[in-house]
Amino acid sequence: MTVLVRLLYASKVSPNFGPMDMRDILESSRRNNVEQGITGLLIMADGHFFQALEGDRKVVNSTYIKILKDVRHSASIILSSQEVDKRQFSGWSMGYVLSTEKNRPLFLSYSAGKYFDPLAMRSAAAESLLAEIDGYARQLGGTESATDTVI
Numbered sequence: 001m002t003v004l005v006r007l008l009y010a011s012k013v014s015p016n017f018g019p020m021d022m023r024d025i026l027e028s029s030r031r032n033n034v035e036q037g038i039t040g041l042l043i044m045a046d047g048h049f050f051q052a053l054e055g056d057r058k059v060v061n062s063t064y065i066k067i068l069k070d071v072r073h074s075a076s077i078i079l080s081s082q083e084v085d086k087r088q089f090s091g092w093s094m095g096y097v098l099s100t101e102k103n104r105p106l107f108l109s110y111s112a113g114k115y116f117d118p119l120a121m122r123s124a125a126a127e128s129l130l131a132e133i134d135g136y137a138r139q140l141g142g143t144e145s146a147t148d149t150v151i
Ligand SMILES: Cc1cc2nc3c(=O)[nH]c(=O)nc-3n(C[C@H](O)[C@H](O)[C@H](O)COP(=O)(O)O)c2cc1C
Pocket: 025, 028, 029, 030, 032, 033, 042, 049, 051, 063, 066, 067, 068, 069, 070, 072, 073, 094
């Protein structure tokens, strides 16, 4: 039986991380996630990743375990993991959101200090940040492309 879940985690971007690393992550995410029925969203802002992975529970777990071993980030923390009735990001094998001038206030509204710090975020806040990004992206019609920046 398939149990649909959404897992949210945050981590720290490794010091020597570069643009090619991002390209590589998005490429392999698109390839593997389509194959595995995983959808989601990846945010990179202020030296942090924040990612939502949704799909079958077993597959989401094994994907997260694989991602944990990736040296391009560290200090990963699960912010929330829950069963869901339907996917929030059904159109995206891995939507990508980069911090920009425009969306910065949104990220900062979920952080206590001057920087986006998802490692310190409570589950409820993480869930509502995700919902806001989803709303934003839908307004912009950004759900078409699997790996493009969406807001
Ligand atoms: C922050 C972060 C997010 C990632 N997200 C995914 C993902 O959603 N799906 C995936 O397959 N790999 C993801 N990766 C990459 C994996 O760690 C791994 O490098 C990749 O899956 C290997 O793919 P391959 O075995 O097809 O070469 C992510 C890596 C990082 C650092």
